[in-house]
Amino acid sequence: MFGRRVTEASAAAEPVAPASILDASTDAAPGPSSSSGEKTFAASFKRIRDRLFARINVSAAILRGREQLADELRAAIVEIAAAERTIMTVAEYDRIVALILDEMFGLGPVEPLLADASVTDILINGPQHIYVERRGLLELTNISFRDNEHLTNVAQRIAASVGRRVDETSPTVDARLADGSRVNIVLPPLALDGTCISIRKFAKHRIGISTMVQHGNLSPGMGRLLEIAARCRLNIIVSGGTGSGKTTLLNALSRMIDPGERIITIEDAAELRLQQPHVVRLETRPPNIERSGEINQRDLVKNALRMRPDRIILGEIRGAEAFDVLQAMNTGHDGSMTTLHANTPRDALVRLENMVISANAGLPMQAIRSQIVSAVHLIIQISRMRDGVRRVQQISEVIGIEGEVIILQDLFNFAFEETHDGRIIGNFVSTGLRPRFVVQARYYGLEEELKQAMS
Structure with missing residues (x-):
């Protein structure tokens, strides 16, 4: 369904081939060998992610839906990893697929926190400092965004999903996620250390x-x-x-x-x-x-x-x-x-x-x-x-x-x-x-x- 990479504006209008999400005209290049440890995995993930996003039509991919896209993403990631001679386990392939799907459809690195029933609040103070509240107490997580641009893109996606706009001219917004969770966003220059997002999670269980x-x-x-x-x-x-x-x-x-x-x-x-x-x-x-x-x-x-x-x-x-x-x-x-x-x-x-x-x-x-x-x-x-x-x-x-x-x-x-x-x-x-x-x-x-x- 996906052909060559197109812009967001033209994604809906341009026809795309019904084959793979990969652009077949792009040649793969060899890369470093196998990954070991979290730092090596992070480096491998970044390379695979960047090459994947350079070769797919992201706008059209999102229209496919998360479940339907997962298998095609896995095939594309396996192909890129093989071309780079990067050896990974099945669990690591699963993890990369999940991370990329979260980035395309969810809130990127903090998507697992939304699924964690023990977390009631998610507080993002710039790309490197993410806190959560569990049992009434705040704790710092080891989760981070790549950079402030990555975080800002997530913030703008949240705002756009509810018909709002957040940018330098309108740097604050209140929004609501699909599950009902409440979100407040503050962008630079108001937020001096990077984009801030505060998420009050929507309780799954009714409390009497x-x-x-x-x-x-x-x-x-x-x-x-x-x-x-x-x-x-x-x-x-x-x-x-x-x-x-x-x-x-x-x-x-x-x-x-x-x-x-x-x-x-x-x-x-x-x-x-x-x-x-x-x-x-x-x-x-x-x-x-x-x-x-x-x-x-x-x-x-x-x-x-x-x-x-x-x-x-x-x-x-x-x-x-x-x-x-x-x-x-x-x-x-x-x-x-x-x-x-x-x-x-x-x-x-x-x-x-x-x-x-x-x-x-x-x-x-x-x-x-x-x-x-x-x-x-x-x-x-x-x-x-x-x-x-x-x-x-x-x-x-x-x-x-x-x-x-x-x-x-x-x-x-x-x-x-x-x-x-x-x-x-x-x-x-x-x-x-x-x-x-x-x-x-x-x-x-x-x-x-x-x-x-x-x-």
């Missing part, structure tokens, strides 16, 4: 409250309280730092929503995976090359209110949309949920106030705080602690306002101490206080279960 209890992220009592809060249609904010597990917890909470409700989700990059049958998923759109056509979260929140939602779930509050979310919570859309970045429940309220002010500078602070108290019922604080474990550190209820101060009531806390070997030992402690939402729990027939959870 019970799973989080088993993993020690929260106690059984806390889990039961949160299940009741979700079923009682409380408006909930999940607060925490980057990578603390906010979206995972939000996904777990959403499993308690009645399947008969109409839910609208709004996100910058779709990560929520609701299991209810009646879900409408909305995603923001960045500006195009002409810097027009942007649809932000505030636009989507306003539009969602016209779509007859029972609940609105916002992936993350970041700015002016905070005002519209509060409006929605106060106008018959109980049971709405969202996340935001903050270190404590009190800080979450302050951030919420500041975001509302940024969009409505003329509103008096007293009015903003009154609206927050009327809208928000529960704040859940989650953190990734020093031992790498993500834990719900605090569950606080918004119970009212006195003067200019919003009053919070803690329902659960995590009391801990750190041991000498870096492990954190502690207990999830109920304050024993009577939740204000016991009235809603009674309405849904869950009052006794709520009392048991608090005890």
Whole structure:
């Protein structure tokens, strides 16, 4: 199917011969002898790769698909290796085929990390420094790209796959891989040491409250309280730092929503995976090359209110949309949920106030705080602690306002101490206080279960 090498632009239009991916008119040249050791393999791989790419129509090859191309690639690689008198094992041939396929169809050297279930984040700081997060802790890998051009080509392929553009004139982009993983890209000159790519992997398995209890992220009592809060249609904010597990917890909470409700989700990059049958998923759109056509979260929140939602779930509050979310919570859309970045429940309220002010500078602070108290019922604080474990550190209820101060009531806390070997030992402690939402729990027939959870 592949003939002589053609440009990307003409690949689709130019006919190609249905024989091999190799250009038969190119003569093979002898090269060095057998490979031994990782450095020798790397040198052999580079030579074979360069000669292969010089002799195939890459654009047309990609159209064949990964599975169909694998056998032809193997035959071509065997031919090149024989011409160079390079002796390799079957495993080494398999490895070269996999590496080249990853480069053509995937993310090159980091493709195996995407398949590794133990890896939750992949952080690429230039071509030579690739870190991963496993079990909440960062570690440096021995994987690298050939050079920054190789890394930049991968970044541009990611952006192009979702209809985005990333180059010197537009050096940053947020994108989503085919499996749902979230990607952020920063190119030079903004990234001084080479192209940076941050990948938050898409969890393959759905995690519920019970799973989080088993993993020690929260106690059984806390889990039961949160299940009741979700079923009682409380408006909930999940607060925490980057990578603390906010979206995972939000996904777990959403499993308690009645399947008969109409839910609208709004996100910058779709990560929520609701299991209810009646879900409408909305995603923001960045500006195009002409810097027009942007649809932000505030636009989507306003539009969602016209779509007859029972609940609105916002992936993350970041700015002016905070005002519209509060409006929605106060106008018959109980049971709405969202996340935001903050270190404590009190800080979450302050951030919420500041975001509302940024969009409505003329509103008096007293009015903003009154609206927050009327809208928000529960704040859940989650953190990734020093031992790498993500834990719900605090569950606080918004119970009212006195003067200019919003009053919070803690329902659960995590009391801990750190041991000498870096492990954190502690207990999830109920304050024993009577939740204000016991009235809603009674309405849904869950009052006794709520009392048991608090005890």
